[in-house]
Amino acid sequence: MTTQHETLPATDEEFRAHLREFFTTRHPGRRPKDPAERVAWQRAWNATLFDAGLAGPAWPAEYGGMDLPFDRQVIYQEEFARARVPGPVATGVGIAGPTIITYGTEEQKQRWLPAMLRGDKVWAQAYSEPGAGSDLQALRTTARREGDEYVVNGQKVWNSSADIADILFTLVRTGAPESRQRGISYLIIDAHAPGVQVRPLRDLTGGHDFCEIFFDEVRVPVTDRVGEENEGWKLVRTSLGHERAAGAMNQASMYRRVLDELIQLARERGATADPLVRDRLADFDIRVRIMRYNAMRIIDSILTAGQPGPASSVSRILISRFEQDLHEFAVELLGPAGLLTRDSADAVQRGRWLYGFLRTRASTIGAGTVEIQRNTIAEQVLGLPHDPAMPAR
Numbered sequence: 001m002t003t004q005h006e007t008l009p010a011t012d013e014e015f016r017a018h019l020r021e022f023f024t025t026r027h028p029g030r031r032p033k034d035p036a037e038r039v040a041w042q043r044a045w046n047a048t049l050f051d052a053g054l055a056g057p058a059w060p061a062e063y064g065g066m067d068l069p070f071d072r073q074v075i076y077q078e079e080f081a082r083a084r085v086p087g088p089v090a091t092g093v094g095i096a097g098p099t100i101i102t103y104g105t106e107e108q109k110q111r112w113l114p115a116m117l118r119g120d121k122v123w124a125q126a127y128s129e130p131g132a133g134s135d136l137q138a139l140r141t142t143a144r145r146e147g148d149e150y151v152v153n154g155q156k157v158w159n160s161s162a163d164i165a166d167i168l169f170t171l172v173r174t175g176a177p178e179s180r181q182r183g184i185s186y187l188i189i190d191a192h193a194p195g196v197q198v199r200p201l202r203d204l205t206g207g208h209d210f211c212e213i214f215f216d217e218v219r220v221p222v223t224d225r226v227g228e229e230n231e232g233w234k235l236v237r238t239s240l241g242h243e244r245a246a247g248a249m250n251q252a253s254m255y256r257r258v259l260d261e262l263i264q265l266a267r268e269r270g271a272t273a274d275p276l277v278r279d280r281l282a283d284f285d286i287r288v289r290i291m292r293y294n295a296m297r298i299i300d301s302i303l304t305a306g307q308p309g310p311a312s313s314v315s316r317i318l319i320s321r322f323e324q325d326l327h328e329f330a331v332e333l334l335g336p337a338g339l340l341t342r343d344s345a346d347a348v349q350r351g352r353w354l355y356g357f358l359r360t361r362a363s364t365i366g367a368g369t370v371e372i373q374r375n376t377i378a379e380q381v382l383g384l385p386h387d388p389a390m391p392a393r
């Protein structure tokens with residue numbers, strides 16, 4: 001696997017033009033309908049980016065990333081969203097990658113990171129359990145030590161893209177059952193190992209973006225633990241911070257484009273004569289700008305402090321609420337036509353607004369619910385007292 005960092009242009013303007021040309025000329029084409037073809041298409045695009053030295057704008061160059069400074073990360077994300085090219089496959093690059101970069105050994109970084117970034121191996125997050133979502137410290141999947149291996153037993157749930165994953169990044173209990181955050185380890189598990197069973201779960205949109213996972217006596221080498229035994233909670237904070245921050249700039253840029261498309265649609269349907277519609281569109285425009293500035297704060301925090309910080313929770317709330325409101329408004333704007341799915345010949349823009357409306361119902365739950373994000377902001381940004389209903393930190 002080789003990348004070509006030396007070819008990056010010298011000025012910001014040339015860099016932007018270089019990206020724009022690359023994304024246009026090498027564009028992978030329309031998203032395939034078939035799920036298996038879609039994953040292959042996305043993986044192929046990630047390999048194209050990696051081989052050209054254009055993957056992982058924030059990642060260190062020694063693991064295949066671009067190591068870009070602040071301004072260039074912003075430009076990269078803007079051009080990426082503008083080009084409508086697919087992002088990384090599943091959740092590895094945005095969440096596990098930064099965690100391994102921060103806490104992994106050099107051997108682990110070399111072994112896992114370039115293949116993850118190139119899309120050769122798909123990673124999925126397996127943290128949540130039926131009894132441990134917001135209260136993740138209550139997790140009960142166990143990892144029993146036997147010599148140089150752990151033996152894992154338990155169940156995970158709501159694991160995005162786990163059905164296409166090669167590798168699962170998991171949280172397991174290595175301490176006593178009631179040890180809470182003091183007995184958790186961060187373990188990387190081969191998704192194809194004997195004893196791992198992944199079952200897709202159907203969601204509101206009719207797709208199956210997430211799964212449940214069962215571990216039955218799964219043997220995992222101790223060398224696949226990231227960080228120290230029983231000290232996984234420290235990694236979770238980094239991991240969750242990056243999950244909430246992941247793609248914040250990309251999403252802000254993407255929603256700039258989506259909002260422009262919605263404004264165009266409103267114009268075409270003659271709706272912009274209505275002052276209430278104009279008022280809503282102006283409100284969305286302001287919120288897109290705020291999302292962009294907040295994403296800049298996150299990138300700055302990662303570059304200066306190595307962590308996204310609580311701004312990632314602010315970002316998560318802004319984006320999740322925004323995307324729900326935007327799609328709700330779009331469906332209302334379209335009236336009955338807004339309720340037609342892509343299979344209907346009369347569907348507006350292949351039913352994209354209805355699909356978005358249904359899909360974004362989950363936005364205020366995934367990556368930590370909006371209530372939990374508010375708690376984080378209350379305590380870590382505003383300095384309010386700790387939630388008495390939650391265990392001490």
Ligand SMILES: Cc1cc2nc3c(=O)[nH]c(=O)nc-3n(C[C@H](O)[C@H](O)[C@H](O)COP(=O)(O)OP(=O)(O)OC[C@H]3O[C@@H](n4cnc5c(N)ncnc54)[C@H](O)[C@@H]3O)c2cc1C
Pocket residue numbers: 091124125126127128129130131132133134135157158159160161210362363365366367368369370371372375387389390
């Ligand atoms: C689209 C999507 C993708 C996901 N992807 C993954 C994934 O890839 N991997 C993974 O491991 N998990 C994933 N999850 C799971 C997600 O992290 C959990 O659903 C989430 O943390 C909430 O946990 P829960 O569902 O158990 O709800 P609960 O924790 O049971 O919460 C139920 C309700 O109680 C509220 N609540 C709970 N505690 C408090 C409190 N202290 N203060 C105020 N309100 C509270 C919550 O806000 C919520 O409204 C995903 C979820 C979704 C929706």
